[in-house]
Amino acid sequence: MSPNRVSRLPHFSADPSSTAQASPRPLTKRVRFWRRAGRILQACLLVGIGTYYAANLTASWQLHNALSAVEERGEPLQFSKVVPAFIPESRNAAPVYLHAADALVLSDAEDAALRASRGTQASADLLAKNRAAIELTRQAAALPECRFPVHYDEENLAGILFPHLGKVRRLAEIVSAQAQAEARAGQTDAALDDVAVIFRMSEHLTPEPVLISCLTAIAIERLGDTTLARVLQNVALSPAQAHAFSLRLSHTDWTAVLRQDLKGERCFGLWAFQYVSNPIQASQLANGTGAPTNNPVSKVLSVLWSPFWKMDEVHYLQAMDQRNELLQVPGASLESDDIFMRDLPWYAICTRIMLPTLPAIGKKRDQVVDYQRMALAALAINAYRTTTGHYPTDLHEAEAAWGSALPRDLYTNQPFVYKADGETMALYSIGSNRKDDGGKKATTSSPSDGEHGNPTKNTPPAEDDLPW
Amino acid sequence: MTPQHEPETIETQLRASAPVLPPELRSQILHRCRSERRNAPVWTWYRRWRLAAAFATLVLFCAVGSSQLDAQNRAMLTGGNRATSARSFAIPADTAQFVLALRWRISQLALLLHDKHSG
Numbered sequence: 034m035s036p037n038r039v040s041r042l043p044h045f046s047a048d049p050s051s052t053a054q055a056s057p058r059p060l061t062k063r064v065r066f067w068r069r070a071g072r073i074l075q076a077c078l079l080v081g082i083g084t085y086y087a088a089n090l091t092a093s094w095q096l097h098n099a100l101s102a103v104e105e106r107g108e109p110l111q112f113s114k115v116v117p118a119f120i121p122e123s124r125n126a127a128p129v130y131l132h133a134a135d136a137l138v139l140s141d142a143e144d145a146a147l148r149a150s151r152g153t154q155a156s157a158d159l160l161a162k163n164r165a166a167i168e169l170t171r172q173a174a175a176l177p178e179c180r181f182p183v184h185y186d187e188e189n190l191a192g193i194l195f196p197h198l199g200k201v202r203r204l205a206e207i208v209s210a211q212a213q214a215e216a217r218a219g220q221t222d223a224a225l226d227d228v229a230v231i232f233r234m235s236e237h238l239t240p241e242p243v244l245i246s247c248l249t250a251i252a253i254e255r256l257g258d259t260t261l262a263r264v265l266q267n268v269a270l271s272p273a274q275a276h277a278f279s280l281r282l283s284h285t286d287w288t289a290v291l292r293q294d295l296k297g298e299r300c301f302g303l304w305a306f307q308y309v310s311n312p313i314q315a316s317q318l319a320n321g322t323g324a325p326t327n328n329p330v331s332k333v334l335s336v337l338w339s340p341f342w343k344m345d346e347v348h349y350l351q352a353m354d355q356r357n358e359l360l361q362v363p364g365a366s367l368e369s370d371d372i373f374m375r376d377l378p379w380y381a382i383c384t385r386i387m388l389p390t391l392p393a394i395g396k397k398r399d400q401v402v403d404y405q406r407m408a409l410a411a412l413a414i415n416a417y418r419t420t421t422g423h424y425p426t427d428l429h430e431a432e433a434a435w436g437s438a439l440p441r442d443l444y445t446n447q448p449f450v451y452k453a454d455g456e457t458m459a460l461y462s463i464g465s466n467r468k469d470d471g472g473k474k475a476t477t478s479s480p481s482d483g484e485h486g487n488p489t490k491n492t493p494p495a496e497d498d499l500p501w
Numbered sequence: 502m503t504p505q506h507e508p509e510t511i512e513t514q515l516r517a518s519a520p521v522l523p524p525e526l527r528s529q530i531l532h533r534c535r536s537e538r539r540n541a542p543v544w545t546w547y548r549r550w551r552l553a554a555a556f557a558t559l560v561l562f563c564a565v566g567s568s569q570l571d572a573q574n575r576a577m578l579t580g581g582n583r584a585t586s587a588r589s590f591a592i593p594a595d596t597a598q599f600v601l602a603l604r605w606r607i608s609q610l611a612l613l614l615h616d617k618h619s620g
Contacts, residue, residue, distance in 0.1 A: 094566075307578055
């Protein structure tokens with residue numbers, strides 16, 4: 034053994050008496066306490082760091098899998114991929130609609146009255162001073178495509194504005210009033226042409242990849258259905274006219290439109306997860322209080338919250354997939370948002386903010402699809418009445434005279450409910466509660482509940498028939 | 502890390518070099534070695550540094566892995582080039598090899614620090 038090696042032996046000494054060491058000075062209680070506390074803190078810090086990085090890796094991996102699954106299905110992940118393509122000016126209806134909106138002469142009071150009465154109380158003066166706007170709207174509706182000048186390339190997608198939606202809706206209301214006035218004056222063809230214009234306006238909004246456009250398009254088509262119902266009260270269509278007009282009814286595949294818009298909404302949601310990175314910023318984005326805070330505190334919070342944020346994004350993608358799948362079946366009842374939100378984990382804050390109220394949207398889609406079907410039945414009934422001078426006793430008679438099968442109720446897959454007493458008739462769907470309420474539609478129970486009861490609540494409204 | 506610092510190894514070496522030591526001294530040394538082994542603290546510097554190296558490796562692996570995945574996720578969400586995003590981290594293509602190399606370096610560092618402390 035080398036001397037060096039021997040010298041490094043612990044406490045070695047050739048003299049046994051020298052092995053006794055001087056005992057170290059005893060530590061005070063305070064020093065022992067702080068040493069112990071320091072060790073515990075160290076251990077906690079190390080465990081925290083390890084947990085954070087492990088959780089971050091797991092969350093990144095799960096997010097990667099979720100995003101890859103979307104990409105493998107060939108679905109878009111970026112908003113730029115769902116933006117409608119530019120179209121030549123000569124084929125684009127949007128500039129003409131905007132000119133028509135500029136030509137509209139409608140005070141707020143007139144607009145409110147027109148909306149409340151759904152066009153029945155429009156005076157001749159009102160229609161006369163808006164003749165130019167109506168004519169331009171007709172020209173726009175005749176064009177094959179439509180793309181409004183929306184700034185889809187905004188850095189802040191939440192700041193994209195859709196001012197044209199309100200304008201198009203107001204144009205549809207004035208055209209509806211015009212169609213009803215023409216029907217009352219016995220101008221059948223002109224009235225039907227204007228109803229077709231309304232359906233076309235609805236169709237022109239469908240390429241926009243956002244749900245707000247889809248909802249406006251649905252509202253305009255519903256206005257078209259209401260207008261058609263009122264026109265048919267005043268005009269008698271021959272079977273040939275009715276058949277010809279049936280081809281001009283709306284044939285929009287609302288399920289496909291909704292599917293496309295949900296892809297756009299998902300891209301918007303994913304953008305939001307990139308644009309903000311902690312719950313405080315998310316709430317600022319949702320409240321529209323300008324650009325999210327990006328101070329050092331927010332940055333530290335973003336770093337610490339990172340694993341939860343990624344898992345939140347994974348839950349958002351899963352929720353959108355799950356709900357999108359359920360929406361593919363018209364008439365299927367969706368779990369209410371309350372229950373769905375309750376089942377989300379506590380940290381899925383951004384998911385709760387960004388998830389659209391899909392049951393409400395699904396219900397609106399189902400209603401418009403049902404009205405699409407009822408419109409055909411209403412045409413068959415009108416044509417039957419023109420031919421025979423009275424309403425059919427049941428829908429089978431109208432069907433036989435029409436020459437082809439009439440569509441069935443979306444909710445029951447049975448013929449629509451039809452009642453006639455010679456002079457009047459009632460045609461309706463029994464609605465989502467699948468119960469015949471005598472043709473009574475849902476009543477608004479509170480101002481926040483929307484047009485037909487609160488669709489986000491789990492309990493279906495007591496009465497929700499869809500009368501024609 | 503060579504194993505000569507372990508008490509049992511010292512004992513073994515003492516046995517091997519027994520003929521050059523007086524029997525009394527050898528007995529004392531062996532006795533002392535056994536005593537040291539019994540009283541040796543569990544958290545020796547060597548063990549601490551080895552554990553620290555393993556922990557740092559694990560954390561680094563998680564950090565590098567999540568950064569890579571985040572870069573790929575960001576590329577998917579923004580439409581960027583995934584390969585470019587991954588390269589921007591300037592680490593070897595084979596992440597596992599990189600992490601192993603780094604672990605070896607940390608072990609070396611731990612050894613150096615241990616020698617410095619015990620020397």
